[in-house]
Amino acid sequence: MAGSLFPYLLLSLILISLGLIGILVRRNLIIMLICIELVLNGVSINLLALNKFSVNGSAMGQILAIFIVALAAAETTIALGLIFLIFRHYKEIDAEKLTELKG
Amino acid sequence: MSENIKLATWIVLCPFISLLLIGAITRSYKKLSALVAILAISISTILATILYFKNLYGLTPQVHYFEWLITDYFSLKFGILVDSLSIGMIMVVCIVSLLVHIYSWGYMEGEAGLSRYYAWLSLFSWAMLVFVVSPTLLQAFFGWELVGAASFLLIGFWYYKPEAAQAARKAFVMTRFGDFGFFVGLLILLVVVGNVDFHVLNKLGTNMGVSPKLITMTALFIFMGIMGKSAQFPLHAWLPDAMEGPTPVSALIHAATMVAAGIYLIARAFGFFSASPFAMEFIAAVGILTSFVAATIALVQNDVKKIMAYSTISQLGLMVAALGAGGYKAGVFHLFSHAFFKALLFLCAGSLIHHFHTNDMWEMAEKGGVRKMKITITTLIIGSLALAGCPPFAGFFSKDAILVAFEMNGKHTFMYITLLISFLTTYYSFRMIFVLLSPEKEHSHSHGHEGDHHGHGHDSPANMTIPLIILAVFSVLFGFVDTPLMNGYFDKFLLNKHEVEHLHWSVMIKSFVVFLAGISFAYVQFAGKTGYREGFAEKIGWLKALLVNKYYVDDFYFILVRGLVYPFASILNWIDRKVINDTGVNGSGNIVIFSGRFISSLMNGLLQRYLGTSLVILFILVFLWQLI
Numbered sequence: 001m002a003g004s005l006f007p008y009l010l011l012s013l014i015l016i017s018l019g020l021i022g023i024l025v026r027r028n029l030i031i032m033l034i035c036i037e038l039v040l041n042g043v044s045i046n047l048l049a050l051n052k053f054s055v056n057g058s059a060m061g062q063i064l065a066i067f068i069v070a071l072a073a074a075e076t077t078i079a080l081g082l083i084f085l086i087f088r089h090y091k092e093i094d095a096e097k098l099t100e101l102k103g
Numbered sequence: 104m105s106e107n108i109k110l111a112t113w114i115v116l117c118p119f120i121s122l123l124l125i126g127a128i129t130r131s132y133k134k135l136s137a138l139v140a141i142l143a144i145s146i147s148t149i150l151a152t153i154l155y156f157k158n159l160y161g162l163t164p165q166v167h168y169f170e171w172l173i174t175d176y177f178s179l180k181f182g183i184l185v186d187s188l189s190i191g192m193i194m195v196v197c198i199v200s201l202l203v204h205i206y207s208w209g210y211m212e213g214e215a216g217l218s219r220y221y222a223w224l225s226l227f228s229w230a231m232l233v234f235v236v237s238p239t240l241l242q243a244f245f246g247w248e249l250v251g252a253a254s255f256l257l258i259g260f261w262y263y264k265p266e267a268a269q270a271a272r273k274a275f276v277m278t279r280f281g282d283f284g285f286f287v288g289l290l291i292l293l294v295v296v297g298n299v300d301f302h303v304l305n306k307l308g309t310n311m312g313v314s315p316k317l318i319t320m321t322a323l324f325i326f327m328g329i330m331g332k333s334a335q336f337p338l339h340a341w342l343p344d345a346m347e348g349p350t351p352v353s354a355l356i357h358a359a360t361m362v363a364a365g366i367y368l369i370a371r372a373f374g375f376f377s378a379s380p381f382a383m384e385f386i387a388a389v390g391i392l393t394s395f396v397a398a399t400i401a402l403v404q405n406d407v408k409k410i411m412a413y414s415t416i417s418q419l420g421l422m423v424a425a426l427g428a429g430g431y432k433a434g435v436f437h438l439f440s441h442a443f444f445k446a447l448l449f450l451c452a453g454s455l456i457h458h459f460h461t462n463d464m465w466e467m468a469e470k471g472g473v474r475k476m477k478i479t480i481t482t483l484i485i486g487s488l489a490l491a492g493c494p495p496f497a498g499f500f501s502k503d504a505i506l507v508a509f510e511m512n513g514k515h516t517f518m519y520i521t522l523l524i525s526f527l528t529t530y531y532s533f534r535m536i537f538v539l540l541s542p543e544k545e546h547s548h549s550h551g552h553e554g555d556h557h558g559h560g561h562d563s564p565a566n567m568t569i570p571l572i573i574l575a576v577f578s579v580l581f582g583f584v585d586t587p588l589m590n591g592y593f594d595k596f597l598l599n600k601h602e603v604e605h606l607h608w609s610v611m612i613k614s615f616v617v618f619l620a621g622i623s624f625a626y627v628q629f630a631g632k633t634g635y636r637e638g639f640a641e642k643i644g645w646l647k648a649l650l651v652n653k654y655y656v657d658d659f660y661f662i663l664v665r666g667l668v669y670p671f672a673s674i675l676n677w678i679d680r681k682v683i684n685d686t687g688v689n690g691s692g693n694i695v696i697f698s699g700r701f702i703s704s705l706m707n708g709l710l711q712r713y714l715g716t717s718l719v720i721l722f723i724l725v726f727l728w729q730l731i
Binding site: 027098 | 707718
């Protein structure tokens with residue numbers, strides 16, 4: 001039981017923030033997808049840390065982290081597939097230029 | 104259903120079927136439409152005659168209901184009521200209507216809208232019969248409004264003439280104004296009594312526990328409708344204008360039947376009205392006032408139809424006064440006899456107008472040839488004699504009944520006013536006759552109307568003169584039904600009363616003297632002179648001004664409408680346009696459009712903006728949540 005909760009939380013905060021900034025700033029869909037993965041990993045670390053330092057020692061955080069890993073895999077597959085189709089259709093993966101749904 | 108009810112149902116339905124047939128099938132074949140309408144009303148008349156002869160000596164009222172709307176509080180019913188009063192009225196309506204249908208065949212020949220004309224005539228006959236057989240006040244109201252609509256359509260038959268359109272509108276609005284009162288009265292009765300059958304209403308005064316004040320109030324409200332429909336002062340102003348319609352229509356609707364609907368309604372709900380002494384006094388006073396006012400205005404009219412219109416108002420006033428004074432039989436009797444002789448007079452006027460193409464009696468006299476229209480002028484004189492109350496014509500006996508009713512109910516002033524009115528009536532009818540008969544100028548054919556003039560030797564066609572003759576026969580003979588000569592048949596039929604009333608000689612002599620005075624007065628002033636235009640009323644300046652301007656009633660309405668109704672209407676119009684339309688309706692639409700445009704501009708398709716916005720909102724929400 002070494003250390004404290006704080007560094008873990010700080011790490012996960014940095015990861016989530018980096019991910020969000022990446023999503024908002026970068027225009028390449030693939031980079032955006034990678035940034036989403038960063039956010040998900042940050043969330044997983046957060047969950048695991050909270051689980052480890054929680055009082056009653058339940059395994060809820062770890063279970064959720066495993067779910068997130070599985071979900072992330074599925075999500076990446078689908079997202080990559082979509083990006084692939086978008087590229088085939090528009091010859092373009094720049095989010096700024098894909099404004100077909102403009103109102 | 105008994106035999107009587109079945110007959111009555113078919114009498115009512117025939118004109119309706121004709122209306123549907125003309126509307127759906129024969130509208131583009133004018134002659135065929137006319138034939139359909141005439142055939143339908145003939146069947147009705149034949150059935151009515153059968154119905155009448157089956158019940159020659161009256162009957163106990165029979166009624167059949169078709170239930171329409173039934174609630175816990177009241178049930179609204181339609182139905183057919185057959186009793187002496189309705190049989191009598193059915194006979195009058197059918198006979199006059201049939202004759203007018205036939206007459207119109209000649210009068211309206213070559214008219215473009217003939218199908219429309221006959222369709223509306225059928226509509227009118229149906230509506231009037233619906234009203235007559237109605238056993239409830241509600242159905243009566245329906246029929247009442249339907250005849251009003253038919254009257255509107257027929258007055259405005261020549262809708263492209265501005266005066267006709269104006270007259271139709273005036274008639275409609277003015278009668279609607281009265282009908283508003285009728286409707287209020289009807290609603291009060293529905294709410295308070297919960298049943299508007301006539302047999303219930305007629306017993307309201309006796310044992311129903313309804314307060315007398317309420318009866319008086321509703322009676323006055325309903326009488327307001329009667330004032331509109333039967334042209335009682337001050338709602339009489341529409342009837343003279345209604346003469347813009349075709350003359351047969353005036354004969355049928357504005358002389359014989361529709362305007363008599365009010366009288367019929369008082370007679371039908373006589374028990375109800377007589378439960379309120381105040382209402383009866385009021386009715387009698389309005390009636391006699393109307394009668395006097397209209398008779399005086401008729402003194403200075405030059406248009407033959409206008410003279411008859413005012414005379415109709417005057418006679419209707421007499422009937423209303425008679426009923427108001429408690430003379431049930433007198434009112435109904437005069438209603439029936441008046442229907443015959445006034446329809447006759449109007450059809451005669453129509454025949455003259457058809458011939459001379461003018462309504463003005465002076466012009467007719469100037470063109471000459473009235474004397475050669477033997478049948479028309481003879482029947483016109485018969486009608487005038489009946490109207491003036493010359494024995495032994497129909498009007499004499501019915502007016503006599505009214506005088507007797509006044510005398511028996513202790514209204515001696517009314518009786519003397521009626522005698523005065525009779526004098527005026529005789530005077531103005533024979534003013535017209537003597538003017539029409541005035542000798543022709545020798546050189547009258549030298550100017551204008553050359554070709555027209557030589558055609559003057561003939562009378563109107565047979566389909567116009569035969570109805571005249573039939574109505575003239577009625578006008579001569581109808582009066583006798585109430586005399587000992589026929590064993591007081593009318594009493595027996597209408598009231599189921601078996602003792603024969605003796606003749607009231609004193610009243611008869613008075614009325615005959617008045618008749619003689621009137622006719623000789625007119626004779627002295629107008630007979631045998633050509634182009635002499637001034638009767639006694641026209642010689643007194645202020646009186647002439649008063650009468651020519653019809654007691655300024657029209658001007659009063661004009662000022663009322665200009666000064667009060669139009670400004671009020673324009674305020675409402677402004678509110679409607681600016682507040683309701685521009686702000687309310689268009690405003691809410693504009694809000695939706697603009698907010699939609701705003702939201703649509705947010706949808707720019709940029710993925711990162713969406714995400715960024717979502718995040719910002721998420722942070723704000725979290726922050727707010729923390730605050731709470």
